[in-house]
Structures are given as C-alpha cells and as structure tokens.
Amino acid sequence: MSTEVWSICFMCTVRCPIRVMVANDDVVWIQGNPHVPGIEGALCAKGSAGLALLHDHERPQYPMIRTGERGAGQWRRAGWEEALDYVADKLKAIIQEHGGHSVVFGERTNLNTHISKTFMKAIGSPNHFTHDALCKGSVNTAFRSLTGYADPQVGVDYANTRHIVMYGRNIFEALEIAPINNLLKAMDKGAKLTYIDPRVSITATKADRYWMIRPGTDLALNYALIHTILKEKLYDQDYVRRWVSGLNELIAFVEPYTPEWAEAETGIPAGEIKNLAREMSEVKPACVFHYGYRGAHHPNEIYFRRSIIILNALMGSIEAQGGLFFKKGAAAAGRGDIGKYVSQEFPKINAPRFDGSGAEAFPIADSSHGNPQMLAHAIINEDPYPIKALIANRFEPLQSIPDSAQVRQALNKLDLIVAVDINFSEIAWYADVILPESIYLERADSIQMVSGLKPSLRIRKQAVTPRYDTKPAWLIWKEIATRLELGQYFPYETIEDIWNFQLKDMGVKIEDFDAKGFVSLTDKAILWDRKDGIKFKTPSGKIEFVSSLMEKAGFPSFPPYEPVAAPPEGRFRLLVGRCAAHTHVSTQNNLLLNELVPENELWIHTAAAAKLGIKDGQYVEVVSNPLNTNGKLKAKVTDFIHPEAVFMLHGFGKTVPAQTRCYLKGASDALLQENISDKVGGSPALDETLVQVRPVK
DSSP: OOEEEEEEOOSSTTOOEEEEEEETTEEEEEEEOTTSTTTTTOOOHHHHTHHHHHTOTTSOOSOEEEOSSTTSOOEEEOOHHHHHHHHHHHHHHHHHHHOGGGEEEEEOOOTTHHHHHHHHHHHTOOOEEETHHHHHHHHHHHHHHHHSOOGGGEEEOGGGOSEEEEESOOTTTSOOHHHHHHHHHHHHTTOEEEEEOSBOOHHHHHOSEEEOOOTTOHHHHHHHHHHHHHHTTOSOHHHHHHHEEOHHHHHHHHTTOOHHHHHHHHSOOHHHHHHHHHHHHHHTTSEEEOOOSOOOSSTTHHHHHHHHHHHHHHTTOBTSTTSEEEOBOTGGGTOOOOOOGGGSOOOOOOSOOTTOBTSSSBTTSOTTTOOGGGHHHHHHHTOSSOOOEEEEESOOHHHHSSOHHHHHHHHTTOSEEEEEESSOOHHHHHSSEEEEBOOGGGOOOOOEEEOBSSOEEEOOOOOSOOSSSOBOHHHHHHHHHHHTTOGGGOOOSSHHHHHHHHHTTTTOOGGGGTTTSEEESOSSOOOOOTTTTOOOOSTTSSEESSOHHHHHTTOOSSOOOOOOOOOOTTEEEEEEEOOTTOOTTTSTTOHHHHHHOOSOEEEEEHHHHHHHTOOTTOEEEEEETTTTEEEEEEEEEESSBOTTEEEEETTOOBOOTTOTTTBTOSOOHHHHOOOOBOTTTOOBOTTOOEEEEEEOO
16 A cells, blocks of 8 residues: 655755655655646646666665776765765865865755755855856846746746747756646637747747747847837836836937847847737736746847846836745745744854855856856856865756866866765766765755745655665755754754744644645745736835946946858758656666657757758768867758757756766767856856857768
8 A cells, every 4th residue: 555755856956745655664656736726637748757766776886985086987985974074075175275165065955955056055165056057047146136036936827827838948847847737728718829049949839939030139129119109108107107216218218229220130020029919918917928937048138138128117017916926934824934944153154255256257147046157267267266166966067068178177277176976977977075965856955935926835844765775965965064063053853843943933833734735835826916906026116127236337228239141151050959758867877768758859950950051960070160079960851940059958968977877978069068158147148159060970
C-alpha cells in the first residue's frame, strides 16, 4: 500500500507543488498537487522524469576528492567527515591569507538560498551570486527602473487576460504548468495570443498572430507601437495621468519612430503594427505585453525590456485584472514575515563585490543576484582582488557563462573548487571536491513563501531515504560553517528546526501542511485600488518613464535607436533557447528525457542551407567568429527560422564521460558565445554572437 507525501518538484526552477506516492521506501508515482489551483494534478515531462533521477546510477553517489589533474576524472572516495574537513581546512587557509571576499559562491536559486547567503555573510564575503542574472538581470533592472520592484515581485494574470503578446517567451516549451493551464483556459474563452520571434517555436504554432521579426530589432517594433498608441491616444489616459511620470518626454522621443520606419527595420508591415496597438487598446487593461523570462539577448536589452513595461503602463495593465500585478506576500495577508537566517546581524563586509554589481561595472544591476558573467575576468585579472575559491551549488559556469574556454582557463587559477551537485556536471568534474546533494525526493527543505494574488506557503517533505551517501545542502553549509567556528549562524539541527524558525511569526504550524501540502494565507485575491492604492517603490511613487534610478547613474532613459545591421554574407546571428524536455544544462543525461531529446540541432533557413550545400540531418560545423571556437551538430533545414539567424538548444555538448547518455552529443552554445553584456541592465547578450556554418565532409 502506498502513502502520499507532499513535496515541491525541483526538476526545474519553477518548483511546482507535487504529490509523491511512496511504497516500501521507493517512489512509485509523482503527479502535480491536485489541490493547488492551476496545477490540478498536472505535471510536465521533466517532473515525471524525477523517477529516473532518483534511480540514476550515473549521479554522484558519495563524496569524492580529486587525485589527478582537474578534469581528468581521477578521484578517490571519501567519507563525509574527511570531505567536509578537507573543504573547511582549505577555506580556512584561504580566508586567513586572502580574506573572506576571496571566496565566491554561485548557485541556482532554491528554497535554501537564505541559508547559503548566510554562509557567505558569515565568512565575510559579499560574493554570493545566482544564475538569475545570466537569465534575466536586465528584466530585473528594467522593472526596478520603472516601478521600483524587481521582476520576481511581478506576476501575470493569465487566467483573466484578453490578449497577451510574447516576445520569444516560448511558454509552451520553457513551460510552467499553472501559467500554461490558466492561459489555455483564457484562450478557450476568447483571449488572443500574439507571438513574436525569429523562429517558429511551439508557442508560435499556438498563437493567433505570429511575426517572424528580424533578429535583434524588437526594440524598434516597440517604439513603433508606443508611437501609435500615443499618436492615436489609445492609452488609458486616466491611469497614465494618475500613475505615470515622464509622458511628455516619451511623446517627444518616439515621434520619429513610426510604424513605417519600424517596417524597414523589423520586416513587420506598418499596418500590422498599427492593428496590434489598436487591438490591445480595445481590451485594456486586461492585456499583457509579456516582459519575458530570459532577458539576456542583446546589449540594449534594458531598453527593450523597459519598452515592454512602458507598453503595459500605457495600457493601464499594471496592477489590473487580466494584466500584470505585484505579488503580495505574508504582510498583505495580515501575517508576520517568514523567517530567514540571512536576516541576522553579521560582521560588516567592506570589500566590494567581485563582479562589479552595484559598483562601477554594473552600477544599477541587482547585487542580490550579481553578474556571474564577470567570473573569468575577475579571476584572471585579479580585479578587484584575487579570487581563490569557488563553491558551486548546482550552478554550471562551464555551460552557462559565455566563452567557456576562458572560464576554464580562469578556473585553473583557483586554489579550491567545491561542487555541491546532484549530477556529474562539467563544473563537478572539474572540481577538487564533489559533495553530492540528495535530490529533492530524498530531502526536505526550507518552506517556500509563494507570493501572488493569493499568497500561500508550500512545503517539500522528504519522500524516501537517499539512494546513495548524500546530504541536503542546508546540512552541508552548517557542517562546513561549524568547522570554521561559525556554527552560531546556523542554529538548527533538523529540518523541523528550520521550519519552526520560519513559521514562528506566521501563525502557521507544520501540521497545517498535512492535508494538502500547502497553507493559504488568504482566500481572496489581493489587488490594490487603482485610484489611490498602488504602492510603487520609485522616489516619485509613480511609474517613472524618465527613470531616476538610471538618470542618477548617468544612463539615459531614452537613448536613440541604433539600427541592427544584417550579418555579413555567410554569417548568422546565433540564437539559443530551450525545449520542453530539458532544464537548461541539468537534465541531458536523464534516462527518460535523453530519449526524448538526445542532442541539439542547428536550425538554419532553407535558402541559406542551399547556398552552403547543407542538407537536412547532415552534420555541420559552427564556427564562432569572435572566439575562433567551433562545435559540431546536425543541421535542421527549415523555412521556420529567419534567414539571418541560426538556432540551437542550450545545454548540450557535454564532455564528462561519466554521463554516458549525453557524452559528446551535440554542441555547447557557451563555447561559441562571446561574453558581451548589457552594461546598464546587467544581463549577458547571449544572442549577439555571429557564426559561420559549414558542412562536415
């Protein structure tokens, strides 16, 4: 007979609530939590493949200490006491000689991030960073520049929207269960979807309108939309008068950016641009120009993302039913805040961040996430000081940071690399020590505060005992800290201690999660009064088209548009993205998901392929012109991509032989991408690199 355990999936970063069925200390079934609105029992392919991850013998099974050269795959098994002593002794020596700031810590944001940040503050380092900046740092900055809120504090009311516009937000492949279900329900009721992308993705096939835009020209399109909305007075005049500053400056700025001008730049007919503006106005404010998730394409990313948010502001769709909303937390529901260990008092840290976040290099980027694309530069140039140790917790610098050859060169300068991981990732294989983390089914974690229109709490309980000699990360950080004589910052022994600390001011008990796996903090959707109750966090208390944040830092709010030149003959703009079967760089070796998508392909337009003598399914070599690096993968010859671009899935080209299912399959985009950044917003420009393509004879 099986029993149910409430948990939270971690096969990707969405963290859907799940019900896990367990029999004889083994997982026999996983499904979405049937009690959670929008989930209702559903689960994606990645979530279902958690079963394969649990039983995967190709994941790290015990602590390992390197014996040979870095990357050679020569290890010896170590017990936990020895491995933790080894890491602590190395860190202690590094900190004593170079200071705590010489240690950097990168991770994919998770339920225990408040504990890993505690660890870094305790050792005196400002250098905790997350994957978020590589994905959406410029989206974050754009929102803060206009509203004062960061992008994680903003949500989309998919269920009630009447028209949604997505710019490469490939929601039906880079998927989230609840938003997709809610969007599909809205579309069943007549909501429209407009999709804009140089490539025909799955989302494009679901759209009412699809535009194959010239790569890199989305900003021109949006300036023309803004021009039309203002010229024809299609905007929500009462909302804008009440909640917006800088309208006159915007009107003057967009005057030359007509739909006819944009047609020449984007390839989208002027009449179509005008029609979209009018259609959105007809259903305002229940409309959304989607601000995107991965906002890391081009050096002008900040201005593109700002233009999207400006469009929403003009429609009055910010804090509106069917539009965007600010996520409400425990306080809005009349509760105390959830406890976080990082809120303690720590010794003052005087050293600047290694990556220039919040300083000269990226003065208005969000330093709570950092700018990890600067890692190699900081290590190689010892700028602003020597970096001696890297701790990577499910963060993959060798496949997530552009110009991975330079990253590998930089890693060779470090005295210590520690990988806390569930996979033999590239960085784990290159580390000095691997501390294997128990997977999400084998551990319990900190309680999740789910902010939204109806804030709630969710819990991840341990479903089964670990299959191998692994530990949860929250225990690993405590045990290393204790060895560094910093255990006072981690006043817990068990996960129940952590839960009780988190819940102490909330009026919620652990037992309250037993029935459904979550606790609702309110039964009513919380939207602020649009007349006088919206709480923008800008100095003016309004949406600032002319941004005080940017102008104070010396950045213009409305820089002139710079035309995007077509690539030279024989070259293409390299675009990267995701599919529904894989999570970034972490699932390519999963037994089930590898069967669905075993390697990536290079999408190339039919006409371009014909010129180069490339046939569908043929292997081609992709050469990065800036870096003189190359990768080999199969060609997918198709009409469904813009002729100026080629496209490949992110996360392939693995070089770790222990991952036998994905070893040397496909090509790595990080090996080909030049490390260019949006210096205002903070994101890398992942779609800016030009490549050549030639057939492999």
